Amino acid sequence: MTAPVSVHNATKIFGAFTALDDVSLDIEAGEFIVLLGPSGCGKTTLLSILGGFQSPTKGRVVIGGKDMTSVPPAKRPTTTMFQDYALFPHMKLRDNVGFGLRMRGMAKAERDEKALGFLDLVGLKTSADKKPHELSGGQRQRVALARALAVDPDVLLLDEPLGALDLKLRRQMQDELKAIQKRVGTTFVHVTHDQEEAMAIADRIVVMNQGRIEDFGPPADIYMRPRSVFSAGFMGEVNFIPGTVKHRVDASALVDTSVGDIALPLKSFTVGAPSPGQKVTLCIRPEHFRRAGEAEGPVVSLGDATITGSAFFGTHYRCHLKPSSAPDLSIVAHMPQSADVADGQILPLAVNLADIVALPAQSGRS
Amino acid sequence: MRDVLTKVASFAYAGLIYGFIFLPVAVLVLFSFQDGRLPVPPFNGFSLQWYEAVFADRKLMAALANSFVVAIVSSLIACLLGFLAAYALARYKLPGSALQRGLLIAPMTVSYLIIALGLLTVLNTFGIKLSLWTVGIGHVVINLPLCFAIIYSSMGDHHINIERAARDLGANDFKVMALVTAPMLMPSILAAFFLSVTFSWDEFIIAFLLSRFDVTLPVEIWSLLRSGLNPKTNAIGSLVFLVSVAVLAVLELTLFGKTKKS
Numbered sequence: 169m170t171a172p173v174s175v176h177n178a179t180k181i182f183g184a185f186t187a188l189d190d191v192s193l194d195i196e197a198g199e200f201i202v203l204l205g206p207s208g209c210g211k212t213t214l215l216s217i218l219g220g221f222q223s224p225t226k227g228r229v230v231i232g233g234k235d236m237t238s239v240p241p242a243k244r245p246t247t248t249m250f251q252d253y254a255l256f257p258h259m260k261l262r263d264n265v266g267f268g269l270r271m272r273g274m275a276k277a278e279r280d281e282k283a284l285g286f287l288d289l290v291g292l293k294t295s296a297d298k299k300p301h302e303l304s305g306g307q308r309q310r311v312a313l314a315r316a317l318a319v320d321p322d323v324l325l326l327d328e329p330l331g332a333l334d335l336k337l338r339r340q341m342q343d344e345l346k347a348i349q350k351r352v353g354t355t356f357v358h359v360t361h362d363q364e365e366a367m368a369i370a371d372r373i374v375v376m377n378q379g380r381i382e383d384f385g386p387p388a389d390i391y392m393r394p395r396s397v398f399s400a401g402f403m404g405e406v407n408f409i410p411g412t413v414k415h416r417v418d419a420s421a422l423v424d425t426s427v428g429d430i431a432l433p434l435k436s437f438t439v440g441a442p443s444p445g446q447k448v449t450l451c452i453r454p455e456h457f458r459r460a461g462e463a464e465g466p467v468v469s470l471g472d473a474t475i476t477g478s479a480f481f482g483t484h485y486r487c488h489l490k491p492s493s494a495p496d497l498s499i500v501a502h503m504p505q506s507a508d509v510a511d512g513q514i515l516p517l518a519v520n521l522a523d524i525v526a527l528p529a530q531s532g533r534s
Numbered sequence: 535m536r537d538v539l540t541k542v543a544s545f546a547y548a549g550l551i552y553g554f555i556f557l558p559v560a561v562l563v564l565f566s567f568q569d570g571r572l573p574v575p576p577f578n579g580f581s582l583q584w585y586e587a588v589f590a591d592r593k594l595m596a597a598l599a600n601s602f603v604v605a606i607v608s609s610l611i612a613c614l615l616g617f618l619a620a621y622a623l624a625r626y627k628l629p630g631s632a633l634q635r636g637l638l639i640a641p642m643t644v645s646y647l648i649i650a651l652g653l654l655t656v657l658n659t660f661g662i663k664l665s666l667w668t669v670g671i672g673h674v675v676i677n678l679p680l681c682f683a684i685i686y687s688s689m690g691d692h693h694i695n696i697e698r699a700a701r702d703l704g705a706n707d708f709k710v711m712a713l714v715t716a717p718m719l720m721p722s723i724l725a726a727f728f729l730s731v732t733f734s735w736d737e738f739i740i741a742f743l744l745s746r747f748d749v750t751l752p753v754e755i756w757s758l759l760r761s762g763l764n765p766k767t768n769a770i771g772s773l774v775f776l777v778s779v780a781v782l783a784v785l786e787l788t789l790f791g792k793t794k795k796s
Contacts, residue, residue, distance in 0.1 A: 256700070
């Protein structure tokens with residue numbers, strides 16, 4: 169089963185600390201949503217409010233069209249998969265997975281059969297008679313998933329479930345989670361601080377910071393067309409170049425920056441149309457820089473730049489560059505692995521216009 | 535040379551320590567097999583007559599059964615109450631919880647004699663007749679702090695998420711306690727139970743002051759002793775010792791062996 173989830177103006181205040189600040193969110197049935205942000209951004213608080221372990225100071229939670237704001241966890245069509253797995257240490261795996269069904273009054277034989285089915289789903293059917301302490305971290309993870317899914321929830325809440333696994337296993341579990349979610353069709357809400365994990369599994373990502381939603385959309389949109397400076401910086405490495413809007417010409421705006429005037433199409437302004445005199449921040453990903461002449465489509469030249477340092481990363485060279493026109497600016501750019509890169513080399517730098525995102529400059533917020 | 539000296543000295547020391555601890559018990563057990571009327575040296579020969587006498591003694595056997603029932607029932611109650619108190623204080627924010635913890639453990643510091651006298655006064659005031667029940671109440675009073683302390687100390691924060699998961703899957707408070715919390719804490723609950731059983735089994739002052747017609751084994755042994763030394767008391771003492779050792783052995787094999795493994 170599956171259900172849509174809506175959060176209306178949720179605020180959660182702990183003493184003097186505002187963990188959630190007027191958050192509204194609409195999740196469609198069957199979506200894989202990832203709440204992404206640094207620790208203390210409010211993502212876990214939001215998950216607890218969805219699960220019913222905490223109630224919002226203000227605001228409402230609607231699941232499957234019903235107001236769930238003050239309904240206890242057991243009565244909600246949600247189950248939570250905890251960070252530390254929270255398996256029952258004294259029960260065999262089949263009893264762990266069947267626990268929720270037992271609470272719903274299902275007979276032993278029937279729930280054993282169903283539990284075996286869910287253990288099969290996560291590839292642990294042959295371990296049904298083992299106890300949790302006999303399993304590895306990744307296996308416990310799977311049992312926790314099977315246990316949470318066994319009660320057929322409308323919404324599964326996952327609280328940093330992959331945080332304790334090593335990198336390789338984490339990548340593997342991400343693929344499995346995604347595949348299982350596709351199969352069961354349940355709405356998944358997954359919390360993480362790892363942006364790669366978020367991009368790997370999410371249908372849509374919710375980027376959170378300081379109790380607010382900074383950005384919300386499919387991974388490619390969040391990465392390529394972020395709607396906040398925080399979101400741009402959190403999703404991966406990015407160069408911020410400050411500028412001021414000079415004036416608008418038809419479908420573009422001229423921005424004055426330290427590396428020269430740049431005429432940007434209006435669709436580069438992801439948050440809204442610019443007004444003359446507005447301070448903006450241009451965001452350019454390291455992989456979007458080109459040597460002038462190599463780029464395709466409409467490009468903007470940023471003048472010459474000197475390589476001040478470089479390192480080979482396998483898929484690319486990561487270079488630090490100093491533009492000749494703005495010596496106090498340091499730019500990180502990726503050069504192709506086949507490139508001939510040397511410190512002190514001077515390059516003509518260019519960027520595809522479509523790859524530049526311009527956001528209103530923010531002061532005092534990171 | 536010096537090494538040999540140290541070795542001899544440490545063996546002698548260990549021997550003296552164990553002798554000091556176990557000689558009385560060894561003597562007790564040895565003279566329970568005495569073929570004669572006095573449990574004192576010299577040892578006249580091996581005989582089981584005093585064990586025969588013990589098993590033939592209706593009063594002693596009744597006292598043994600009484601002790602057993604009082605120990606089991608009072609320990610069950612002490613464990614149940616101790617578990618509930620520990621659960622409440624570990625899982626909920628209660629007013630003055632530090633003070634409440636202190637109050638629960640405080641009876642440990644009061645001598646059994648004082649507790650017995652206090653209970654005697656209370657029972658008299660309410661006109662409650664002395665019986666095995668009142669002995670049991672006394673034993674719950676002395677064992678509850680012990681059970682609470684043992685169970686409370688094993689309730690870690692890492693259990694909180696597990697209980698939360700159970701609740702999330704639809705378990706009510708009672709089911710969470712009965713199906714998740716108590717089984718998870720079973721090693722410490724059993725440890726508390728068996729310790730409580732041995733304390734109740736050996737306890738004399740409260741059992742003496744709070745009983746009347748039906749008495750427990752230590753009280754019966756005491757009344758035997760009043761009529762003078764007799765190898766029969768040695769025999770019953772050996773039996774009591776055997777029971778305690780058996781309980782300890784069971785504890786060691788089942789519980790402590792298990793916790794080492796996991």
